[in-house]
Amino acid sequence: MDAQDNPTAVPADAVREASKAMLQKQLYAIFTKPVNGLGPVFACIEDHLKFQVALEKDGILYAAGPMWTDDEESWEGEGLVVVRAASREAAIAIAERDPMHKSGARSFSVRPWMINEGSATIRLDFSSQTFEIT
Known part of the structure; x- marks a missing residue:
């Protein structure tokens, strides 16, 4: 399919084909926002952070x-x-x-996100036992 056929959208497979030499790591972005101010958000923050850490330990959280x-x-x-x-x-x-979403403190939307480009650097200094992530 040519981009001229529909300038506002192309099939995902066409994008994958055009970037086949890239990483093409499929992830999912969850955008979350308060429903009724910050009070309910702060009421759930501890349970939310525990949930996030559990996802991290399980290898789910990127x-x-x-x-x-x-x-x-x-x-905000x-x-x-x-x-x-x-x-x-x-x-x-x-x-x-x-817990943020279960309690109704925040609503969310999910978008598929394919990583093609980028980098991550981890520096570990043995002598000082320090690290830096950039």
């Missing part, structure tokens, strides 16, 4: 954290959670188990 306001000066309760899952439906099931 990355997660708060999303700042555009000026990078404050937090939004977050991003990226998970390893077999499908979008499986990622939704993971999000539904989060």
Whole structure:
């Protein structure tokens, strides 16, 4: 399919084919936002963080954290959670188990996300027993 046929969308397989030399790691991004202010969010924060750590230990959580306001000066309760899952439906099931979502403190949406490019660096200094992730 040519991009000119439908300039707003192309099949995922066409994108995969065009980037076949890339990583093509399929992950799922869970965008989460408060439903009724920050009070309910803070009421669930401890259980939410325990849940996130459990996902991390189980090898499901790829990355997660708060999303700042555009000026990078404050937090309005939004977050991003990226998970390893077999499908979008499986990622939704993971999000539904989060205490934030179970309690109704936050709502969420899930988008499939394919990683093609990027890098991660881990520096481990034995002498000082320190590390840095960039």
